Amino acid sequence: MHTYMLFIFAFVCSFSLTTSLILSPCAKWNTTGIVIAGTGERGNKSDQLTDPRSIFFLKQTQTLYVADAGNNRIQKFSIDSPSKIGVTVISNVQYVTDIYVDYENNKPAIYLSLGGEQRVRKWIEGESDSVPVGGPCPFCEGVWVDKEKNVYMSSASRHCVYKWSPETNIPIVVAGKEDYSGSSSNNLNSPEGVYVDNIRNAIYVADYANNRVQKWFIGASNGTTIAGLSSGEAGSDKESLKRPTSVWVDDETQVIYIADSQNQRIQRWLYNSSIGETIAGGLGTGDKLTQFDQPDDIAFDNDGNLYVCDRINERVMMFSIIDNQSCFPSSTNRLNSLSFIIFITTVFTFFYP
Ligand SMILES: *[C@@H]1O[C@H](CO)[C@@H](O)[C@H](O)[C@H]1NC(C)=O
Ligand SMILES: *[C@@H]1O[C@H](CO)[C@@H](O)[C@H](O)[C@H]1NC(C)=O
Ligand SMILES: *[C@@H]1O[C@H](CO)[C@@H](O)[C@H](O)[C@H]1NC(C)=O
Ligand SMILES: *[C@@H]1O[C@H](CO)[C@@H](O)[C@H](O)[C@H]1NC(C)=O
Ligand SMILES: *[C@@H]1O[C@H](CO)[C@@H](O)[C@H](O)[C@H]1NC(C)=O
Numbered sequence: 001m002h003t004y005m006l007f008i009f010a011f012v013c014s015f016s017l018t019t020s021l022i023l024s025p026c027a028k029w030n031t032t033g034i035v036i037a038g039t040g041e042r043g044n045k046s047d048q049l050t051d052p053r054s055i056f057f058l059k060q061t062q063t064l065y066v067a068d069a070g071n072n073r074i075q076k077f078s079i080d081s082p083s084k085i086g087v088t089v090i091s092n093v094q095y096v097t098d099i100y101v102d103y104e105n106n107k108p109a110i111y112l113s114l115g116g117e118q119r120v121r122k123w124i125e126g127e128s129d130s131v132p133v134g135g136p137c138p139f140c141e142g143v144w145v146d147k148e149k150n151v152y153m154s155s156a157s158r159h160c161v162y163k164w165s166p167e168t169n170i171p172i173v174v175a176g177k178e179d180y181s182g183s184s185s186n187n188l189n190s191p192e193g194v195y196v197d198n199i200r201n202a203i204y205v206a207d208y209a210n211n212r213v214q215k216w217f218i219g220a221s222n223g224t225t226i227a228g229l230s231s232g233e234a235g236s237d238k239e240s241l242k243r244p245t246s247v248w249v250d251d252e253t254q255v256i257y258i259a260d261s262q263n264q265r266i267q268r269w270l271y272n273s274s275i276g277e278t279i280a281g282g283l284g285t286g287d288k289l290t291q292f293d294q295p296d297d298i299a300f301d302n303d304g305n306l307y308v309c310d311r312i313n314e315r316v317m318m319f320s321i322i323d324n325q326s327c328f329p330s331s332t333n334r335l336n337s338l339s340f341i342i343f344i345t346t347v348f349t350f351f352y353p
Contacts, residue, residue: 020251026327029319038315044071047084054098055309057299067096113140134164135171142194154191175216183232185222193246206244227269238275246297264292
């Protein structure tokens with residue numbers, strides 16, 4: 001009986017630890033990027049982008065999806081055979097502000113927040129029909145899907161994040177207060193990107209006009225500032241952010257990565273830290289391979305390479321991971337030590353029940 005339960009525990013642990021990409025909090029990236037998509041000039045040819053707003057990396061197929069908002073289409077790029085020629089997977093969608101790609105029955109399920117329609121829609125890749133998801137989402141700027149297929153969407157003009165469950169078909173407010181903007185802990189101001197931590201049931205929100213990132217536990221009436229100043233003040237120093245648009249979290253280490261769009265940089269904030277550090281950009285506005293012009297969204301591939309949607313430069317950049325070394329070379333890897341403890345406990349229970 002004991003042994004059986006421990007096996008279940010071991011299974012649950014190893015499963016939950018692999019749901020998001022794990023990176024060492026001390027990982028380093030080459031700060032000189034490579035252009036992965038776009039020519040730098042606006043256009044609708046297959047190698048061009050116009051006003052790209054969002055990117056998503058689908059791990060199962062090693063594919064990078066780009067919301068080519070100005071061309072009203074979704075382009076995809078294969079990372080296995082890098083080529084700057086994009087393949088259109090969805091066209092005639094009115095102004096896509098954010099994209100999330102889920103994997104359902106071995107097929108990509110694409111969720112888009114649509115500026116034109118002011119709602120979220122879902123497509124199964126390869127099928128032409130889409131289905132509306134959730135209720136109205138005015139100035140919808142962020143979409144995320146959790147393990148139970150609940151869909152989260154942020155409405156910049158209603159200053160809140162909705163959670164829609166496919167079982168109840170009812171959207172509920174899970175962050176911010178609907179139709180109230182402000183910088184107190186129970187408010188948001190023009191929320192954009194959303195990230196959901198499935199392990200802790202927490203939502204991370206790029207609180208755009210408050211120049212901060214808020215963390216809300218599901219069901220909580222208030223959020224906590226985990227990056228930027230809680231007062232909502234903008235700045236360009238290590239403590240501050242200016243118009244954050246997107247957030248990505250390492251579920252294991254709780255390190256957060258932020259597209260700090262008006263500071264032209266990508267910031268990493270370690271867990272519980274009061275300052276961030278720049279991992280890409282931060283060298284002024286420009287189109288050099290070390291610069292951005294409104295980095296709007298970020299993504300990571302299976303190897304930990306960083307992708308940045310460089311909006312005004314009409315391109316997507318890739319920054320190779322050059323070092324994923326542990327911060328303390330002598331310390332044991334947490335994942336390995338956990339597996340080791342489970343193994344020892346299981347063996348003991350087996351031999352000495
Ligand atoms: C980076 O290193 C951590 C250990 O610190 C490891 O768990 C993780 O799998 C590595 N990630 C990648 C993408 O190699
Ligand atoms: C970083 O990338 C640039 C451009 O691709 C390359 O020339 C350089 O060698 C890379 N640096 C490291 C440390 O990998
Ligand atoms: C692409 O752009 C050209 C020039 O602006 C335009 O004439 C053409 O209709 C566009 N094609 C599509 C498919 O939108
Ligand atoms: C939530 O925020 C409001 C406004 O700042 C404050 O009055 C209230 O005490 C907070 N509630 C909790 C539980 O922290
Ligand atoms: C993180 O910070 C909070 C408040 O500052 C503190 O209560 C908590 O113990 C800290 N957690 C860790 C793991 O350092």
